[in-house]
Amino acid sequence: MKRILTVLIFALPAAGMAVEAVTMEALTGGRPWKLAWLAEGGEKLMVLDPGGQVRELLGGQGRLARPLVTADGGAVVVTKLKATAGDAGTAYDPEIVSVPWTGGVPRSLGSGAAVAVWPGSGEEPGAVYAFAALETSKRAALAGEPLVKFRMDKPEDREIVWSGRAAAVDNFQVSRDGTRAAGLFPWPQAGLADLKAQTWTPAGHGSWPSLAPDDSYAMLLLDGTKRRLRCYVPEVDPGWDLDLAELPTLAGGALNHPRWSNDAQILTFTGPWPEEGGGGEGRVQAMRLRKDLKAVEAVHVATVTTGAVESPDLWVANAGGVVTSLPQKPQVAAGGGKAGGWPVQTEGLVLGWERLGGKSDPVLRGMAFGGPGGVVNVSAGSAEFPAAVGGPVFDAVRVSGAWSLSCMVTERRSVPPMSVRLVTLRNEDGTDAAALYRVDGKLVLRVLTGGDGVPARVERFVLTAMFIEDDRPFTLVLTCRNKRLACYVDGQLMREFTTEAGRFGGWKAGRVVLGDERPYGGPWTGCMERVAVYSRELGQEEVEEAWKEASAMLTERTRPTRNLVKAKLVEWPALPATEPLEESANWLQASVWEIEQVFTGAVTDKRITRLHWAVLDGKPVPRPEVQEGQSMEFSIEPVADHPETGAAKVHNAVTGGEAPVWFDATVPGRHKPPFPAP
Incomplete structure (x- = not known):
C-alpha cells in the first residue's frame, strides 16, 4: 500500500529555545538516503527513499529478519527464516536473499542469516556478514554461529570470522576497519568482539547493541527502561548515558530497535511504544548525534503508519568520510580484562x-x-x-x-x-x-x-x-x-x-x-x-x-548503602500476561510506597517507587501477602548503587505519578509478613 508520509524533524533545543522543524535532507546534510524495515510481524519488507512513498519490497515469504541496505544503496539484503515449530522449540532453515531497491526477483545468496553489510576497507572488498546456522530455540531472540563473511558476487566463497560463541542476529555491527564487532553473545550479554584475536570484551547486559561505523569502537546499548542509551568504548571509556525520554517524538513512550546507520552521527530506531513494548502506532525515526556522541542534535519521524514496525536500517550517501570526534582505533584489552x-x-x-x-x-x-x-x-x-x-x-x-x-x-x-x-x-x-x-x-x-x-x-x-x-x-x-x-x-x-x-x-x-x-x-x-x-x-x-x-x-569498591524501612503499600500493579514476559527471563517491577518509619539509614523521601524482582529464571517471584493500605518492612538501596538494574526489563504500570526510585535489596521470597491494616 502506498501512502504519503508526514515528515517532521525536531532539533533538541537548548534551554528556552523553541523546537525547529526541518526536513530529512537537513538531517543528512542534503545527501540522498534510503530506509528499510520490517512490518506486520516481520513478514513484509518495507522501504522508503526521498520520493516520500512507502513501498513493499518483499512479502509472502513468511517471517523475515534483519534488512540491510547494501553499501552502494542499490539493494536490500534480508533473511527468510523458514521457521518450523517443534517440541524442542522453533527450528530454522534460513536463506539470505538480495532484493533490488527498485524491486524485482530476489537473488539467493545461499543459506544463513545475514547480520551486517560491510563496505570494505583499503584493498579488502566489501562483504556480507552472516551466521551460517541458527539455533533451535523456544525464545523469540535469534542466535547463531559461526559467523562467516562473503562477497555478494561470490556468495559461495565463505570465510569463517568468528566461532566458539553464539551471538544474536537482531543487531550485529562491524567497525569500519573490519576488526571489531558489537553484538549480544548471546542475549543479554553485550560485548565488543575482536574478530582477529577471536576474543571479546564484555560491555554489560542490555539489548540492541550498536557499533559506530567508524573506527572509534564506540557502542550504544539500550537499557531496560527503553528510554536511555548507554554509550561507551569497552575498556577504554567508562561511558555516558543518552536520556531520550524527553524526545518530542517519543511523547514519554519507549524506543526500540536502535541501530547505527552507515553515517557515524546518524541512528535509526522505532517508537514510541507502550511500557510492554507492543501495540500502538509504530513509527520509524532517525536522529543525529553530536560528533562526540554526547547529545542529540535532531530527530526525525520518517513514517506514520499503523501496526508494529521493527529492525530499521538507514543508508546515507557519501558517509564514508564521517567519523566521530572520539579517538580512532583505540587499544582495547582482549578477553574482558586489562593487563x-x-x-x-x-x-x-x-x-x-x-x-x-x-x-x-x-x-x-x-x-x-x-x-x-x-x-x-x-x-x-x-x-x-x-x-x-x-x-x-x-x-x-x-x-x-x-x-x-x-x-x-x-x-x-x-x-x-x-x-x-x-x-x-x-x-x-x-x-x-x-x-x-x-x-x-x-x-x-x-x-x-x-x-x-x-x-x-x-x-x-x-x-x-x-x-x-x-x-x-x-x-x-x-x-x-x-x-x-x-x-x-x-x-x-x-x-x-x-x-x-x-x-x-x-x-x-x-x-x-x-x-x-x-x-x-x-x-x-x-x-x-x-x-x-x-x-x-x-x-x-x-x-x-x-x-x-x-x-x-x-x-575502589563502595559498599552498598543499606536502609531498613517500614512502608505502606499505595499501588502494586499486576504483572502483564505471560506472553509479554517471554521477552526476558528476568523482570523488575515497580510499586509505590509511603515511608512510615526508617529503622536504619537515612531515607528522607516520604513516597518512593520501589523496584523489586518480579520474575527470575522465567518464573514469578513469590509476592508478599501485602494489600494496599498494609505496611511491610524491607531493605532499600539507592538505584545508583545497582547499575545492573539499568539493563534489566522493567514493568512499570504505576499510575500515582513519579516518586524517587529505590531498589529493594531484600532476597526474593524472604520478605517479612506485613503488619495488619490499621
Missing part, C-alpha cells in the same frame, strides 16, 4: 570466571540474580557453569593429581543452624568431587580422594572459623597436592591439613555450581565472584600476589 588484572596467575587455569558479562558466564537457576559489578547473588538460587566451561576441570585434576580453588564471597549475617554449599564440583553421577560449605560460623570442605587403585573416600575438613562481616568481601584459596591441603583467607595462611589419599581418580566430568539448590537450616545470604579452578598447587607467594591485586580492587 595486570584478574586472574593474576594463569598457568594451569582450567576455569576462570570473574563476573557476569564474560565469556564463561554461569547459567542462573531459581531465584539467583546478577548484582552490582556483575556478582551473582545465589542467596535463593544457584549458578551452574556450562559443561564446556566446568567439564574440563575434572579431567585436568584427575590427570595432574593437584588442584586449587579460589573464590571471592560477600556474605550477610545468617541465623544458625545452617549448612549451605558455596562452591560445588559435582561428578556426572551426582556425587560431589569437592564441596565448600558454610556451616554456621565455619567454612568446611568435603573432598573425594583416592581412586585409581586407592580406596575412594570422602574426607571432611573444618577449614577455619569465619566471622561474617556484612557486605565485606573475602577471598578464599584452597590448594591441594601430595596430601597437603592449605587454606588461605585474604592472602593469609589459615591452616594446613594432611589428606589420607593423594589422588583424585574419582573425579569424573561433571558440573561446577555456585550456591546451593537445597540448603539446610537458616537461609544464607551472599554473592559470588572471581571463581577460579587450577589443575596445580598455588604457592604461598602466588596467593599473596593475588590478594594484593584483589585488595587494590576492593579499595
Whole structure:
C-alpha cells in the first residue's frame, strides 16, 4: 500500500529555545538516503527513499529478519527464516536473499542469516556478514554461529570470522576497519568482539547493541527502561548515558530497535511504544548525534503508519568520510580484562570466571540474580557453569593429581543452624568431587580422594572459623597436592591439613555450581565472584600476589548503602500476561510506597517507587501477602548503587505519578509478613 508520509524533524533545543522543524535532507546534510524495515510481524519488507512513498519490497515469504541496505544503496539484503515449530522449540532453515531497491526477483545468496553489510576497507572488498546456522530455540531472540563473511558476487566463497560463541542476529555491527564487532553473545550479554584475536570484551547486559561505523569502537546499548542509551568504548571509556525520554517524538513512550546507520552521527530506531513494548502506532525515526556522541542534535519521524514496525536500517550517501570526534582505533584489552588484572596467575587455569558479562558466564537457576559489578547473588538460587566451561576441570585434576580453588564471597549475617554449599564440583553421577560449605560460623570442605587403585573416600575438613562481616568481601584459596591441603583467607595462611589419599581418580566430568539448590537450616545470604579452578598447587607467594591485586580492587569498591524501612503499600500493579514476559527471563517491577518509619539509614523521601524482582529464571517471584493500605518492612538501596538494574526489563504500570526510585535489596521470597491494616 502506498501512502504519503508526514515528515517532521525536531532539533533538541537548548534551554528556552523553541523546537525547529526541518526536513530529512537537513538531517543528512542534503545527501540522498534510503530506509528499510520490517512490518506486520516481520513478514513484509518495507522501504522508503526521498520520493516520500512507502513501498513493499518483499512479502509472502513468511517471517523475515534483519534488512540491510547494501553499501552502494542499490539493494536490500534480508533473511527468510523458514521457521518450523517443534517440541524442542522453533527450528530454522534460513536463506539470505538480495532484493533490488527498485524491486524485482530476489537473488539467493545461499543459506544463513545475514547480520551486517560491510563496505570494505583499503584493498579488502566489501562483504556480507552472516551466521551460517541458527539455533533451535523456544525464545523469540535469534542466535547463531559461526559467523562467516562473503562477497555478494561470490556468495559461495565463505570465510569463517568468528566461532566458539553464539551471538544474536537482531543487531550485529562491524567497525569500519573490519576488526571489531558489537553484538549480544548471546542475549543479554553485550560485548565488543575482536574478530582477529577471536576474543571479546564484555560491555554489560542490555539489548540492541550498536557499533559506530567508524573506527572509534564506540557502542550504544539500550537499557531496560527503553528510554536511555548507554554509550561507551569497552575498556577504554567508562561511558555516558543518552536520556531520550524527553524526545518530542517519543511523547514519554519507549524506543526500540536502535541501530547505527552507515553515517557515524546518524541512528535509526522505532517508537514510541507502550511500557510492554507492543501495540500502538509504530513509527520509524532517525536522529543525529553530536560528533562526540554526547547529545542529540535532531530527530526525525520518517513514517506514520499503523501496526508494529521493527529492525530499521538507514543508508546515507557519501558517509564514508564521517567519523566521530572520539579517538580512532583505540587499544582495547582482549578477553574482558586489562593487563595486570584478574586472574593474576594463569598457568594451569582450567576455569576462570570473574563476573557476569564474560565469556564463561554461569547459567542462573531459581531465584539467583546478577548484582552490582556483575556478582551473582545465589542467596535463593544457584549458578551452574556450562559443561564446556566446568567439564574440563575434572579431567585436568584427575590427570595432574593437584588442584586449587579460589573464590571471592560477600556474605550477610545468617541465623544458625545452617549448612549451605558455596562452591560445588559435582561428578556426572551426582556425587560431589569437592564441596565448600558454610556451616554456621565455619567454612568446611568435603573432598573425594583416592581412586585409581586407592580406596575412594570422602574426607571432611573444618577449614577455619569465619566471622561474617556484612557486605565485606573475602577471598578464599584452597590448594591441594601430595596430601597437603592449605587454606588461605585474604592472602593469609589459615591452616594446613594432611589428606589420607593423594589422588583424585574419582573425579569424573561433571558440573561446577555456585550456591546451593537445597540448603539446610537458616537461609544464607551472599554473592559470588572471581571463581577460579587450577589443575596445580598455588604457592604461598602466588596467593599473596593475588590478594594484593584483589585488595587494590576492593579499595575502589563502595559498599552498598543499606536502609531498613517500614512502608505502606499505595499501588502494586499486576504483572502483564505471560506472553509479554517471554521477552526476558528476568523482570523488575515497580510499586509505590509511603515511608512510615526508617529503622536504619537515612531515607528522607516520604513516597518512593520501589523496584523489586518480579520474575527470575522465567518464573514469578513469590509476592508478599501485602494489600494496599498494609505496611511491610524491607531493605532499600539507592538505584545508583545497582547499575545492573539499568539493563534489566522493567514493568512499570504505576499510575500515582513519579516518586524517587529505590531498589529493594531484600532476597526474593524472604520478605517479612506485613503488619495488619490499621
